[in-house]
Amino acid sequence: MTAQPGIFALGTSEHCYLELRLAPDADPAQLVASVAGHTESLSTTGGVNVVVGVRPELWPGLADSRPEDGTGMNTPVVGPDGFTMPATQRDVWIWVSGGSRTAVFDATAALTTALAQVATVESELDGWVYQQDRDLTGFVDGTENPSAFDAPEIVAPGGEGSVVLVQVWQHDSAGLAAMSIDAQEAMMGRTKADSVELAEEVMPPSAHVPRTTVTSVDGEELRILRRNTAYGTPSKHGTIFVGFSADRARLQLMLDRMAGAVDGVRDELTRVTTPLTGGYYYVPSLEGLASYAPIDDPED
Numbered sequence: 001m002t003a004q005p006g007i008f009a010l011g012t013s014e015h016c017y018l019e020l021r022l023a024p025d026a027d028p029a030q031l032v033a034s035v036a037g038h039t040e041s042l043s044t045t046g047g048v049n050v051v052v053g054v055r056p057e058l059w060p061g062l063a064d065s066r067p068e069d070g071t072g073m074n075t076p077v078v079g080p081d082g083f084t085m086p087a088t089q090r091d092v093w094i095w096v097s098g099g100s101r102t103a104v105f106d107a108t109a110a111l112t113t114a115l116a117q118v119a120t121v122e123s124e125l126d127g128w129v130y131q132q133d134r135d136l137t138g139f140v141d142g143t144e145n146p147s148a149f150d151a152p153e154i155v156a157p158g159g160e161g162s163v164v165l166v167q168v169w170q171h172d173s174a175g176l177a178a179m180s181i182d183a184q185e186a187m188m189g190r191t192k193a194d195s196v197e198l199a200e201e202v203m204p205p206s207a208h209v210p211r212t213t214v215t216s217v218d219g220e221e222l223r224i225l226r227r228n229t230a231y232g233t234p235s236k237h238g239t240i241f242v243g244f245s246a247d248r249a250r251l252q253l254m255l256d257r258m259a260g261a262v263d264g265v266r267d268e269l270t271r272v273t274t275p276l277t278g279g280y281y282y283v284p285s286l287e288g289l290a291s292y293a294p295i296d297d298p299e300d
């Protein structure tokens with residue numbers, strides 16, 4: 001089995017994300033077939049990467065296995081102080097990425113047209129890369145990501161399906177700018193200029209890094225692959241959080257810990273950025289997708 005390669009594509013500076021709702025009488029298999037068929041015809045030079053995810057509840061009955069804990073984000077995450085991460089689950093998520101804005105625009109527009117019979121686009125958002133590897137908070141984002149060698153086995157063991165969490169967060173950049181650099185670093189758990197993790201003695205439990213560092217019962221770190229990008233304009237902007245994982249549970253645990261729902265400690269980062277959307281999608285293997293768009297046999 002092979003994970004969808006776009007999950008790991010590097011050097012992509014332009015992104016577009018779609019969230020779609022299936023038409024009432026449409027069969028999810030029709031939609032998956034349209035996306036898979038379209039993806040098959042992409043050029044290898046100057047083309048784009050397409051990753052597709054499906055609401056986990058819609059995948060059973062289609063080909064491929066899925067993580068047993070796969071369900072959409074059907075309820076919001078609420079902390080003890082009322083802080084809320086909204087659940088805005090849709091049926092399908094499509095991520096188009098590439099090196100050229102024109103190519104990403106054209107491919108996404110063509111996909112949207114191809115899918116018009118079976119689904120309605122409910123959300124579309126462009127993502128871009130800020131200062132090579134920084135989030136719009138100014139911090140380096142992705143430092144603790146697994147390497148390109150390790151990532152496939154971490155997020156899609158055996159090449160099987162993966163789970164992605166997608167959330168749009170809007171930053172309060174004026175609020176952040178009003179904080180000293182020391183306070184910002186204590187909020188994140190890393191230095192701002194060069195992304196060095198703070199020493200254990202000075203790391204606050206409410207910093208983002210300890211909130212999102214989670215382990216299994218036998219102490220093994222449960223890792224994910226984050227492919228976040230920046231979105232928006234100078235007055236309204238933030239992070240498109242895109243986190244791939246072998247299971248949903250570790251992502252949900254990170255969200256619960258960020259909201260303070262586990263131990264009452266809320267992530268300081270959530271005081272300067274607000275989640276606007278949230279959904280989980282099952283990201284099937286290539287074989288799972290291809291079974292809906294049989295590849296032409298050249299000998300036929």
Ligand code: HEM
Nearest residue numbers: 135139140141142143144169209212213239241254255273
């Ligand atoms: C506005 C939203 C977010 C921003 C701006 C943000 C930014 C960052 C930054 C700057 C780091 C430190 C550098 C790095 O290792 O990449 C980090 C680490 C991390 N974040 Fe986030 N993050 C956000 C939301 C989330 C969410 C929602 C999750 C999980 C569901 C998450 C999971 C993680 C993980 C697992 C790490 C690595 C922790 C470690 O092992 O050191 N983040 N994030």
